[in-house]
Amino acid sequence: MKHGLTPSFVTTKIDAAINWARKFSLFQYPFVTACCGMEFMAVYGAHYDGARFGSEIPRFSPRQSDLLFVVGTINHKIAPVLKTVYEQMAEPKWVVAFGACAASGGFYQNYAVVQGIDRVIPVDVYIAGCPPRPEAVLDGLVELQRLIQEQGPRGFTGINPRQTKEDLLLSR
Amino acid sequence: MIDPKGAAPGAVTALLQASFPNAVTGHHAQHGDETVSIQREGMLDLFRFLRDDPRCRFDLMIDLTAVDLYPGSPRFEVVTHLKSIEKGHRLRVKVPIEHGQEEVDSIAGLWVAADWYERECFDMYGIRFKGHPDLRRLLLYPEFKGHPLRKDYDYHLQQPRVPLRPIRERHDYEMMVEYPEGVIESKA
Numbered sequence: 001m002k003h004g005l006t007p008s009f010v011t012t013k014i015d016a017a018i019n020w021a022r023k024f025s026l027f028q029y030p031f032v033t034a035c036c037g038m039e040f041m042a043v044y045g046a047h048y049d050g051a052r053f054g055s056e057i058p059r060f061s062p063r064q065s066d067l068l069f070v071v072g073t074i075n076h077k078i079a080p081v082l083k084t085v086y087e088q089m090a091e092p093k094w095v096v097a098f099g100a101c102a103a104s105g106g107f108y109q110n111y112a113v114v115q116g117i118d119r120v121i122p123v124d125v126y127i128a129g130c131p132p133r134p135e136a137v138l139d140g141l142v143e144l145q146r147l148i149q150e151q152g153p154r155g156f157t158g159i160n161p162r163q164t165k166e167d168l169l170l171s172r
Numbered sequence: 173m174i175d176p177k178g179a180a181p182g183a184v185t186a187l188l189q190a191s192f193p194n195a196v197t198g199h200h201a202q203h204g205d206e207t208v209s210i211q212r213e214g215m216l217d218l219f220r221f222l223r224d225d226p227r228c229r230f231d232l233m234i235d236l237t238a239v240d241l242y243p244g245s246p247r248f249e250v251v252t253h254l255k256s257i258e259k260g261h262r263l264r265v266k267v268p269i270e271h272g273q274e275e276v277d278s279i280a281g282l283w284v285a286a287d288w289y290e291r292e293c294f295d296m297y298g299i300r301f302k303g304h305p306d307l308r309r310l311l312l313y314p315e316f317k318g319h320p321l322r323k324d325y326d327y328h329l330q331q332p333r334v335p336l337r338p339i340r341e342r343h344d345y346e347m348m349v350e351y352p353e354g355v356i357e358s359k360a
Contacts, residue, residue, distance in 0.1 A: 111320040
């Protein structure tokens, strides 16, 4: 050819191709309730630039988002709201527990705080830290992309709770 | 608690003692900030005096909360902080109340700012404010049972509004409790 390029093609499976597309077009819904939000902003600001991982656009309607970022402390008062937001999201959908409070309740072991959002909704990736460093968040995002590429969306979650992280680890 | 012996009463304390001889049960002063402990009966008149008297003029209600002295007696103290912008002085007023009689007069009619403080105090301690215009929970949800800042409330006791999913307990790795769905968590 004129420019030195040869005609070429790649072969793949349709699932792999679709999952590849999915993992690089995560529209996130930021459910931000606490101080972790600052770190979340840092990640999606220009310096760390979450857009490099295809997770660029925040959607403030659950109908338009694939990825629920639960950023900060969730207490029992707001738990029904979180559950509703999760149920309003269209399949396929994923959930990231951002920071110690969302992942486990953090240092709040009291009357008010849900001891980890997986008591309310299924979680795919837990990001540790109080708050997590942006590098940890990006690591979690890449981990989620790996899960999407390898496993794709899992079964309809409205009725059957999805696997917990422990089940997932055992099944690997 | 207030030390009855020692220091001479401050200016506002002395004024209160002269005007309400039986109401003031204790007093204390440190660095010019005075504390008085008063009886529950007739407290509203005393607060009105503090707000309106030209020698007091406490026009700013800074804070209102309670202290649970469990298992001591009196069980609670309702603590109000007042400041006078005009005079520049402060006063802390304590109203001791006993268990089973958790009711004091509302001062929301004197200082509008007291409205939500009293609602929060009711929410957290279960102290009722007589005459409050709208005494509902402020921070917790309506179906919450009990008052969590009381010392006899088990602080592990959670009251979920949505059924909890079954997971393995992470906090206590030795026990590895399997919680069934919808359980109320309690370590007590």
